[in-house]
Amino acid sequence: MFDDGSDELFGGIWPFMKRALVFFLPIWVFLICWTADLHIFISAIAAGLSLPLIQIFEKMKLKHQIESESDSDNVIK
Protein backbone atom coordinates (compact mmCIF):
# COMPACT_ATOMS: atom_id res chain seq x y z
CA MET A 1 0.00 0.00 0.00
CA PHE A 2 1.35 3.43 -0.91
CA ASP A 3 1.92 6.05 1.73
CA ASP A 4 0.22 9.30 0.71
CA GLY A 5 2.23 11.38 3.18
CA SER A 6 -0.82 12.72 4.99
CA ASP A 7 0.50 11.25 8.26
CA GLU A 8 3.13 13.99 8.38
CA LEU A 9 0.74 16.93 8.04
CA PHE A 10 0.56 19.40 10.93
CA GLY A 11 3.59 17.82 12.55
CA GLY A 12 2.00 14.36 12.66
CA ILE A 13 -1.22 15.44 14.37
CA TRP A 14 -3.37 15.28 11.22
CA PRO A 15 -4.38 11.56 11.39
CA PHE A 16 -5.71 12.19 14.88
CA MET A 17 -7.43 15.40 13.81
CA LYS A 18 -8.90 13.78 10.71
CA ARG A 19 -10.60 10.98 12.62
CA ALA A 20 -12.03 13.45 15.09
CA LEU A 21 -13.23 15.73 12.31
CA VAL A 22 -14.87 12.89 10.39
CA PHE A 23 -16.84 12.07 13.51
CA PHE A 24 -17.65 15.52 14.87
CA LEU A 25 -17.86 17.85 11.87
CA PRO A 26 -21.10 16.40 10.37
CA ILE A 27 -22.74 16.42 13.80
CA TRP A 28 -21.67 20.02 14.33
CA VAL A 29 -22.85 21.15 10.90
CA PHE A 30 -26.15 19.34 11.38
CA LEU A 31 -26.70 21.00 14.76
CA ILE A 32 -25.87 24.45 13.36
CA CYS A 33 -28.31 24.02 10.46
CA TRP A 34 -30.95 22.48 12.68
CA THR A 35 -30.76 25.22 15.32
CA ALA A 36 -30.86 27.81 12.53
CA ASP A 37 -34.36 26.44 11.81
CA LEU A 38 -33.42 24.88 8.48
CA HIS A 39 -35.43 21.87 7.35
CA ILE A 40 -34.09 18.64 8.80
CA PHE A 41 -33.62 17.25 5.27
CA ILE A 42 -31.41 20.19 4.26
CA SER A 43 -29.54 19.96 7.56
CA ALA A 44 -28.79 16.29 6.89
CA ILE A 45 -27.55 17.04 3.35
CA ALA A 46 -25.34 19.87 4.67
CA ALA A 47 -23.92 17.52 7.30
CA GLY A 48 -23.15 14.91 4.66
CA LEU A 49 -21.53 17.48 2.38
CA SER A 50 -19.18 18.54 5.16
CA LEU A 51 -17.34 15.20 4.94
CA PRO A 52 -15.74 15.71 1.51
CA LEU A 53 -14.43 19.05 2.75
CA ILE A 54 -12.04 17.20 5.05
CA GLN A 55 -10.68 15.14 2.16
CA ILE A 56 -10.40 18.19 -0.09
CA PHE A 57 -8.55 20.08 2.64
CA GLU A 58 -6.13 17.16 3.09
CA LYS A 59 -5.42 16.94 -0.64
CA MET A 60 -4.85 20.69 -0.87
CA LYS A 61 -2.41 20.64 2.05
CA LEU A 62 -0.58 17.65 0.54
CA LYS A 63 -0.35 19.32 -2.85
CA HIS A 64 0.99 22.50 -1.27
CA GLN A 65 3.53 20.50 0.79
CA ILE A 66 4.75 18.48 -2.23
CA GLU A 67 5.15 21.66 -4.29
CA SER A 68 7.13 23.42 -1.56
CA GLU A 69 9.34 20.34 -1.06
CA SER A 70 10.08 20.00 -4.78
CA ASP A 71 11.10 23.67 -4.89
CA SER A 72 13.61 23.23 -2.09
CA ASP A 73 15.04 19.99 -3.55
CA ASN A 74 16.90 21.82 -6.34
CA VAL A 75 19.90 22.73 -4.21
CA ILE A 76 22.79 21.54 -6.39
CA LYS A 77 23.23 23.74 -9.46
Added chain:
Amino acid sequence: MSIVDWVSDIVGISAPSTLEIIFLMSGFLGTAFFLILMTMMMLGDIVGGVFDSVFDTDFTMDSDLSFELFSIQGLAAAVMMFGWVGMFTLEATDTEVYAVIVGGFSAAASMYGVGLMLKGIKNLESDGTMKHEDAVGERGQVYSRIRANESGEVQVAVDGTLRTLTARAKDKALHISTGEFIKVIDVIGNTLVVEPLSDGEELVDEEE
Protein backbone atom coordinates in the same frame (compact mmCIF):
# COMPACT_ATOMS: atom_id res chain seq x y z
CA MET B 1 -35.56 9.12 37.40
CA SER B 2 -33.61 8.90 34.14
CA ILE B 3 -29.98 9.95 33.78
CA VAL B 4 -31.08 13.07 31.85
CA ASP B 5 -33.34 14.17 34.72
CA TRP B 6 -30.57 13.45 37.20
CA VAL B 7 -28.01 15.55 35.29
CA SER B 8 -30.58 18.32 34.73
CA ASP B 9 -31.26 18.37 38.49
CA ILE B 10 -27.53 18.71 39.21
CA VAL B 11 -27.15 21.61 36.76
CA GLY B 12 -30.43 23.16 37.93
CA ILE B 13 -32.46 23.04 34.73
CA SER B 14 -36.08 21.93 34.64
CA ALA B 15 -37.73 20.59 31.46
CA PRO B 16 -34.65 20.88 29.21
CA SER B 17 -35.05 21.31 25.46
CA THR B 18 -33.56 18.81 22.97
CA LEU B 19 -30.44 20.96 22.48
CA GLU B 20 -30.01 21.41 26.23
CA ILE B 21 -30.19 17.63 26.65
CA ILE B 22 -27.51 17.22 23.95
CA PHE B 23 -25.24 19.77 25.67
CA LEU B 24 -25.88 18.37 29.15
CA MET B 25 -25.20 14.78 28.15
CA SER B 26 -22.11 15.76 26.12
CA GLY B 27 -20.76 17.69 29.08
CA PHE B 28 -21.62 15.03 31.64
CA LEU B 29 -20.48 11.98 29.68
CA GLY B 30 -17.38 13.82 28.39
CA THR B 31 -16.41 14.78 31.94
CA ALA B 32 -17.06 11.27 33.27
CA PHE B 33 -15.08 9.67 30.45
CA PHE B 34 -12.25 12.17 30.82
CA LEU B 35 -11.99 11.62 34.58
CA ILE B 36 -12.16 7.82 34.21
CA LEU B 37 -9.36 7.89 31.63
CA MET B 38 -7.21 10.14 33.81
CA THR B 39 -7.79 7.91 36.84
CA MET B 40 -7.01 4.77 34.87
CA MET B 41 -3.82 6.30 33.53
CA MET B 42 -2.66 7.38 36.98
CA LEU B 43 -3.63 4.06 38.57
CA GLY B 44 -1.91 2.27 35.72
CA ASP B 45 1.30 4.12 36.50
CA ILE B 46 1.06 3.35 40.21
CA VAL B 47 0.18 -0.34 39.65
CA GLY B 48 2.95 -0.57 37.04
CA GLY B 49 5.42 0.90 39.50
CA VAL B 50 4.40 -1.59 42.20
CA PHE B 51 4.79 -4.50 39.75
CA ASP B 52 8.18 -3.14 38.68
CA SER B 53 9.52 -3.06 42.22
CA VAL B 54 7.88 -6.26 43.55
CA PHE B 55 8.61 -8.54 40.60
CA ASP B 56 11.71 -6.71 39.39
CA THR B 57 10.34 -6.49 35.86
CA ASP B 58 9.67 -3.70 33.41
CA PHE B 59 5.96 -2.99 32.84
CA THR B 60 6.19 0.06 30.62
CA MET B 61 3.53 1.34 28.29
CA ASP B 62 4.83 1.67 24.74
CA SER B 63 4.51 5.04 23.05
CA ASP B 64 1.81 3.92 20.58
CA LEU B 65 -0.54 2.90 23.36
CA SER B 66 0.07 6.02 25.39
CA PHE B 67 -0.50 8.18 22.31
CA GLU B 68 -3.72 6.27 21.66
CA LEU B 69 -4.83 6.99 25.21
CA PHE B 70 -4.00 10.64 24.82
CA SER B 71 -6.01 10.84 21.64
CA ILE B 72 -9.01 9.29 23.39
CA GLN B 73 -8.51 11.83 26.15
CA GLY B 74 -8.50 14.54 23.52
CA LEU B 75 -11.85 13.35 22.19
CA ALA B 76 -13.27 13.16 25.70
CA ALA B 77 -12.03 16.70 26.43
CA ALA B 78 -13.58 17.98 23.18
CA VAL B 79 -16.97 16.41 23.97
CA MET B 80 -16.80 17.80 27.51
CA MET B 81 -15.94 21.32 26.35
CA PHE B 82 -18.60 21.24 23.62
CA GLY B 83 -21.23 20.31 26.19
CA TRP B 84 -20.37 22.73 28.97
CA VAL B 85 -19.38 25.77 26.87
CA GLY B 86 -22.43 25.22 24.64
CA MET B 87 -24.66 24.99 27.69
CA PHE B 88 -23.24 28.15 29.26
CA THR B 89 -23.53 30.07 25.98
CA LEU B 90 -27.12 28.92 25.56
CA GLU B 91 -27.98 30.06 29.06
CA ALA B 92 -26.18 33.38 28.58
CA THR B 93 -27.40 34.33 25.11
CA ASP B 94 -30.55 32.23 24.76
CA THR B 95 -29.62 31.71 21.09
CA GLU B 96 -29.20 28.11 20.02
CA VAL B 97 -27.09 28.74 16.90
CA TYR B 98 -24.51 30.76 18.86
CA ALA B 99 -24.31 28.02 21.48
CA VAL B 100 -23.62 25.31 18.88
CA ILE B 101 -21.01 27.42 17.06
CA VAL B 102 -19.22 28.51 20.24
CA GLY B 103 -19.37 24.96 21.61
CA GLY B 104 -17.83 23.64 18.39
CA PHE B 105 -15.00 26.16 18.47
CA SER B 106 -14.25 25.45 22.12
CA ALA B 107 -14.15 21.72 21.33
CA ALA B 108 -11.68 22.42 18.51
CA ALA B 109 -9.59 24.58 20.84
CA SER B 110 -9.42 21.84 23.46
CA MET B 111 -8.42 19.30 20.83
CA TYR B 112 -5.77 21.68 19.54
CA GLY B 113 -4.46 21.92 23.09
CA VAL B 114 -4.26 18.14 23.30
CA GLY B 115 -2.55 18.14 19.90
CA LEU B 116 0.08 20.56 21.17
CA MET B 117 0.56 18.36 24.21
CA LEU B 118 1.07 15.35 21.89
CA LYS B 119 3.62 17.29 19.90
CA GLY B 120 5.41 18.33 23.08
CA ILE B 121 5.60 14.74 24.30
CA LYS B 122 6.85 13.60 20.90
CA ASN B 123 9.59 16.24 21.00
CA LEU B 124 10.75 14.94 24.37
CA GLU B 125 11.64 11.59 22.82
CA SER B 126 15.34 11.20 22.21
CA ASP B 127 17.02 8.00 21.02
CA GLY B 128 20.55 9.42 20.74
CA THR B 129 20.74 8.83 17.00
CA MET B 130 22.50 11.55 15.05
CA LYS B 131 20.20 13.35 12.64
CA HIS B 132 21.99 14.64 9.57
CA GLU B 133 19.35 17.36 9.27
CA ASP B 134 20.71 18.94 12.47
CA ALA B 135 23.93 19.74 10.60
CA VAL B 136 22.15 22.23 8.32
CA GLY B 137 23.34 25.74 9.10
CA GLU B 138 26.44 24.54 10.97
CA ARG B 139 29.92 25.67 9.99
CA GLY B 140 32.97 23.45 9.81
CA GLN B 141 36.20 22.64 8.02
CA VAL B 142 37.01 20.49 5.01
CA TYR B 143 38.78 17.32 6.19
CA SER B 144 39.27 15.63 2.83
CA ARG B 145 39.15 17.93 -0.22
CA ILE B 146 35.90 18.15 -2.18
CA ARG B 147 36.73 17.89 -5.86
CA ALA B 148 34.49 19.31 -8.56
CA ASN B 149 31.38 17.14 -8.92
CA GLU B 150 32.75 14.63 -6.37
CA SER B 151 32.30 13.93 -2.70
CA GLY B 152 34.75 14.74 0.04
CA GLU B 153 34.69 14.85 3.83
CA VAL B 154 34.02 17.68 6.23
CA GLN B 155 34.18 18.06 9.98
CA VAL B 156 31.16 19.75 11.55
CA ALA B 157 29.68 19.84 15.03
CA VAL B 158 26.30 18.07 15.02
CA ASP B 159 24.29 18.15 18.25
CA GLY B 160 27.40 19.24 20.12
CA THR B 161 29.65 16.45 18.79
CA LEU B 162 32.35 16.96 16.14
CA ARG B 163 31.75 14.50 13.30
CA THR B 164 33.40 13.72 10.00
CA LEU B 165 30.77 13.38 7.29
CA THR B 166 30.57 12.98 3.54
CA ALA B 167 29.91 16.22 1.72
CA ARG B 168 29.53 17.69 -1.75
CA ALA B 169 29.79 21.27 -2.90
CA LYS B 170 26.59 23.16 -3.68
CA ASP B 171 28.22 24.38 -6.89
CA LYS B 172 29.14 21.30 -8.97
CA ALA B 173 32.10 23.04 -10.63
CA LEU B 174 33.65 24.14 -7.34
CA HIS B 175 36.76 22.60 -5.79
CA ILE B 176 37.10 23.11 -2.03
CA SER B 177 40.55 22.43 -0.63
CA THR B 178 41.38 20.74 2.66
CA GLY B 179 41.24 23.10 5.61
CA GLU B 180 38.80 25.56 4.05
CA PHE B 181 35.89 26.70 6.17
CA ILE B 182 32.46 25.69 4.95
CA LYS B 183 28.80 26.04 5.83
CA VAL B 184 26.24 23.22 5.53
CA ILE B 185 23.39 24.26 3.25
CA ASP B 186 21.34 21.07 2.97
CA VAL B 187 21.36 17.30 3.47
CA ILE B 188 20.56 14.67 0.84
CA GLY B 189 20.53 11.21 2.36
CA ASN B 190 23.76 10.98 4.35
CA THR B 191 25.61 13.54 2.24
CA LEU B 192 25.90 17.15 3.30
CA VAL B 193 25.63 19.90 0.73
CA VAL B 194 28.13 22.62 1.60
CA GLU B 195 29.44 25.94 0.34
CA PRO B 196 32.64 27.77 1.30
CA LEU B 197 32.32 30.52 3.88
CA SER B 198 32.82 33.92 2.32
CA ASP B 199 35.26 36.40 3.91
CA GLY B 200 32.38 38.57 5.05
CA GLU B 201 30.71 35.70 6.89
CA GLU B 202 33.91 34.74 8.68
CA LEU B 203 34.43 38.35 9.80
CA VAL B 204 30.90 38.54 11.17
CA ASP B 205 31.43 35.26 13.02
CA GLU B 206 34.68 36.48 14.56
CA GLU B 207 32.93 39.61 15.81
CA GLU B 208 30.20 37.47 17.40
